[in-house]
Amino acid sequence: MSTKIIIIIGVVLILIAILSGLKRSIISTKFGIPAGILGVLMLIYTSYSSDLVKYNRQIEQISIGNKLKVEGPVNITKVISPIDKDSVDCRILTMGVYPESNENDIWVLIRPTDDKYYPQSDHTNTSYKRDGEWQVVTRFGGDLGEAYDLIVYEADASASNFFSGTIEQWKQADSYPGLELEELPLGAKEVDRIKVYTRKNCRGVF
Structure with a gap:
């Protein structure tokens, strides 16, 4: 119900x-x-x-994982926390950097072992951006040690509206079926990808 x-x-x-x-x-x-x-x-x-x-x-308890050090000018959008092959809690703050010339929205999608894509958001849906840094709450719901691709996208207005609308539909239906690869909007461009593993059993947490 x-x-x-x-x-x-x-x-x-x-x-x-x-x-x-x-x-x-x-x-x-x-x-x-x-x-x-x-x-x-x-x-x-x-x-x-x-x-x-x-x-x-x-x-809601949000943890922060290991963080890469960033030196010099930022030329690409990328994730700096967590780091590749890291073990993460059920709820983390994913953080990154972006060139200040970038005006697109930044979205984090996670892909667990079911090969579906799940856009991540907090109250604002899109990742929070300011002064060359971005962040978004990221939630994992799998088993202990489950592998996830954590993928960063730059999205134009149309793609960003698609992700926001999808999240709203899932919330209203109280069902989160994930997106197939072919359902991802053309206006979303992948710019970074890492793999992380859950350090505890997160199934049924949300």
């Missing part, structure tokens, strides 16, 4: 409880009070599990 449906049911049960307390109500308080309690519990549950409530976002 999706979190949106749980929220709707919870609200309805609370309304039933309120109506049962009114004079001349056709709803018995013997039914209304348990319904209200159940509705409150359902809303509390969704507050811990749903993206609709920002509680999880506020306490």
Whole structure:
């Protein structure tokens, strides 16, 4: 059952409880009070599990992996943390650099062993860019030691809108099926790729 449906049911049960307390109500308080309690519990549950409530976002623990040292002028967009062949936690902050002349959006996609592509985002969807540096929260959901390709793309406006729209659709459906290679937009250009491994079992974390 999706979190949106749980929220709707919870609200309805609370309304039933309120109506049962009114004079001349056709709803018995013997039914209304348990319904209200159940509705409150359902809303509390969704507050811990749903993206609709920002509680999880506020306490989400993000780790930072090993980081490459960057010297001299930056001529290409690339990832500097984590580093290639690194072991990573379930949630990390992927960081990189880019030439300041680059006006395209930067996206990180991960490809686990199912060969599907999963665009990564935080509240802004696209990676945060400023003063030649970029970063984005990256989440892994696989088994201990599972290998992931972490791929960096520069995306034009059309490609960036595609990735943002895809994420929104997945969130609304509460399903994240991934993208096939042929589904990736033409306006997304791969600029860097590394391989990382999960250092713990992340399955079912999200």
